[in-house]
Amino acid sequence: MAKVLESVDQRTQLVGENRLELLLFRINATQLFAINVFKVKEVVKLPKLSALPGSHPSIKGVANIRGTSIPVIDLRAAIGFQPMNSDQEANLIITEYNRSVQGFMVGKVDHIINMTWSDIMPPPKSTGSHNYLTAITKVEVDGATRLVSIIDVEKVLAEIVHYDIAISEGVLDEALVDKMIGRKILIADDSATARRQVKDTLAPLGIEVIETSDGLQALKLLKRWCDEGRDINQEILMLITDAEMPEMDGYRLTYEVRNDKRMANLFITLNTSLSGSFNNAMVEKVGCDRFISKFQPDLLVDVVQERLRTQLPEQVN
Structure with a gap:
């Protein structure tokens, strides 16, 4: 698992060529989900968590990863499913979004796939505006075509972490x-x-x-x-x-x-x-x-x- 992303820094040549790499994972037994590899720092087995009293219900606790405290979000709960059980196989996808580092608790982490953005489709309009997807795609898994849901992590985080839209004093130029x-x-x-x-x-x-x-x-x-x-x-x-x-x-x-x-x-x-x-x-x-x-x-x-x-x-x- 520790080596699944060891070459991520060599993949930046894909950017600008309308290509991307997706990390596939599961949060239940039947569905495949994904996030962009460029947003992933590391994948590890879920370590022991320390409680974080008063935190958002989707935050399961804090993990200590090589001396750094990282909040851990139960991704399954955050997108509307039942929370993960403690006896389920769990992995931690450590990501960096919007200048902050957080971990997403998921189930089995499958593998990385290389795709073009032309293979990525927006979610159907019938899913409404409250879904947690930015896109969907299809992949071949074990000889069968499977649908993959790409998570809108920014929406997940916005519901857990308050984003302040206030403009600091002195930023606005009165002449403009x-x-x-x-x-x-x-x-x-x-x-x-x-x-x-x-x-x-x-x-x-x-x-x-x-x-x-x-x-x-x-x-x-x-x-x-x-x-x-x-x-x-x-x-x-x-x-x-x-x-x-x-x-x-x-x-x-x-x-x-x-x-x-x-x-x-x-x-x-x-x-x-x-x-x-x-x-x-x-x-x-x-x-x-x-x-x-x-x-x-x-x-x-x-x-x-x-x-x-x-x-x-x-x-x-």
Whole structure:
């Protein structure tokens, strides 16, 4: 088990090629679930847990992993199933999201699969808005085709950890406050929770957030505007994109935008829960203007203000 992810750092070449690797696991006997390998730090057998009185019901306790205390979330309970029994086989998937480390208690961890984002589909609309999936896909397991549900970890965490959308004192530039009103920003993110966090931060400033749930949707919308003769830089202030999404990831989206002369100068911010130095390298490679990790309202506002200053230098400098 300890070696299942030993080569994860060598896999970053997949990013930007519209490919991903998924770690498959089970939380019950019949269903397969997955999360992106890039968000996984380690997989270990579930160690002894220390109680955490007063914590969220889905937090089973704290694990001590080589001297670091890591909160452990019962993923089965967190997404609406009955909590795992203590006698069940349990493993701990240690992840890093939004600059925090946490462990997810799951059942059997199967293996890693290499896929393209074109193989990943959004969940059916009939599942409603309260499901805990960002996408689904199909894989071959033991000669049979199995459905795999990709967990919306950002939604799980948002229900357990309170995300403060308050903007710190001194962050807002008073010379720019009026300039934000009526501006539009396009966001591409497969997590409804992540889109809501951005919208809840920017909407009180008078900014309209146009939402798309994957890179391909965003690209089609941008191309349609171009085909209609609209000036993209006048239409929207910027594009904010997640890194990993069904249909088309944020790196590929950025590449496609940069290679269409009608919108090549669009200001693009990569806003992702993925961590690691490879993000900064990929930003430079594909041509993003900024990279910020989720979820940081102050940095989000700072990016908006940076863009406004480049558009209106004579008024605000």
